Amino acid sequence: EAQVTQNPRYLITVTGKKLTVTCSQNMNHEYMSWYRQDPGLGLRQIYYSMNVEVTDKGDVPEGYKVSRKEKRNFPLILESPSPNQTSLYFCASSLKTPGQNGYEQYFGPGTRLTVT
Amino acid sequence: AQTVTQSQPEMSVQEAETVTLSCTYDTSENNYYLFWYKQPPSRQMILVIRQEAYKQQNATENRFSVNFQKAAKSFSLKISDSQLGDTAMYFCAILGGYQKVTFGTGTKLQVIP
Numbered sequence: 001e002a003q004v005t006q007n008p009r010y011l012i013t014v015t016g017k018k019l020t021v022t023c024s025q026n027m028n029h030e031y032m033s034w035y036r037q038d039p040g041l042g043l044r045q046i047y048y049s050m051n052v053e054v055t056d057k058g059d060v061p062e063g064y065k066v067s068r069k070e071k072r073n074f075p076l077i078l079e080s081p082s083p084n085q086t087s088l089y090f091c092a093s094s095l096k097t098p099g100q101n102g103y104e105q106y107f108g109p110g111t112r113l114t115v116t
Numbered sequence: 117a118q119t120v121t122q123s124q125p126e127m128s129v130q131e132a133e134t135v136t137l138s139c140t141y142d143t144s145e146n147n148y149y150l151f152w153y154k155q156p157p158s159r160q161m162i163l164v165i166r167q168e169a170y171k172q173q174n175a176t177e178n179r180f181s182v183n184f185q186k187a188a189k190s191f192s193l194k195i196s197d198s199q200l201g202d203t204a205m206y207f208c209a210i211l212g213g214y215q216k217v218t219f220g221t222g223t224k225l226q227v228i229p
Contacts, residue, residue: 031215042122042207043161043219050215058216090161096215103149103211107161 002027006091006108013081014116021076021111023091031096032074033058033105034066036087043090049074050096081115088112118143118212122220129198130228136183137193137223139208145169148212150184150191155205155222164206167191195225203227 004025013019025032033048035058045058049068063085065077074093078085089112092105119142129135141150152164167175167184174182179196195202208220 033217035217035219040221042221043209045217045219048215048217056214059218088159092161104163104166105151105161105217110159 002106004091004093004106004108006089006111008111009109010112012114012116015082016080019078019081019113021078021089021091021113023074023076023108024072025074025091025093025106026072027093027106028071029093029095029106030071031103031105032068032091032093034064034074034076035090035092036060036085037090037110038087046076046089081113083115086113086115118145118148118210118216118218120208120210120218120220122208122223124223125221126224126226128226128228129195131198131200133198134194134196135198135225137195137206137208137225139191139193139220141189141191141208141210141218143189143210143212145212148210150182151209151211152180152182152191152193153207153209153219154202155207156201156203161207165193198227200227200229 007022030051034046035043037043044060047066049055091108094105121140148169150167154162165177183192205222
C-alpha cells in the first residue's frame with residue numbers, strides 16, 4: 001500500500017529535550033516536505049527536499065533541522081524544543097515531475113507534539 | 117513571495133445543495149499548480165482537486181469543480197450535491213517556483229442534514 005508514515009503519532013516532551021519525528025514514504029517520491037498546522041494559520045511549510053542531500057527552508061524553519069540521506073526518509077529534528085513548537089506536524093511526499101499525478105502531495109497521518 | 121487567502125473562515129450548506137469556497141492567491145511565477153485539500157475530523161489531508169496554471173480548462177472531479185481565473189488570481193471550489201461526508205476543513209494551496217508550497221488558512225464547511 002502506498003503511504004507516508006510518521007512516528008510517533010503523539011508526543012509530549014519538555015523544553016530543551018531533543019527529539020526527532022521520523023517520516024518515511026514507499027512511493028519512490030523525490031519531493032518531501034514538513035508542515036506545521038496551527039489553529040487559524042493553516043499549514044505552514046517548515047522544510048522541503050527535492051531529492052537526496054537537497055533540502056531548503058520553507059516559511060517557518062527556525063528551530064528545526066532536517067536531513068535527507070535516503071530517498072524514502074525525511075526526519076524532522078527539534079534540537080531544543082520550546083512551547084511555541086507545540087503543534088500538529090505533517091510530512092508529505094510527491095513526484096516532482098509534471099503529469100497526471102505530478103506534484104500531488106501524499107500526507108502522513110500527522111504527529112501531535114506538545115512541549116511543556 | 118507567494119500568498120494564499122481564504123476569506124471565509126466558516127460556511128454551511130444544506131445537504132444536496134451547492135456551495136462555493138473562495139480562494140485568491142498571489143505569485144510572481146508564470147508556471148504553478150493550485151490545489152484544494154480536504155481535512156475531515158480525522159485530520160488526514162486528502163487531495164480534492166488540482167489545477168495546472170498553464171491549462172485554461174477548469175479541473176473537475178465528480179462533484180467537485182474549480183473556477184480558475186488566472187488574471188484575477190482566483191481559484192474557487194464548487195461542491196455540487198453536498199453530502200454529509202463533505203463536512204471538513206478545506207485548504208487552498210499553491211505550489212510555485214522553487215517547489216515551495218503555501219496554504220491558505222482554511223474554510224470550515226458544515227453540511228447540514
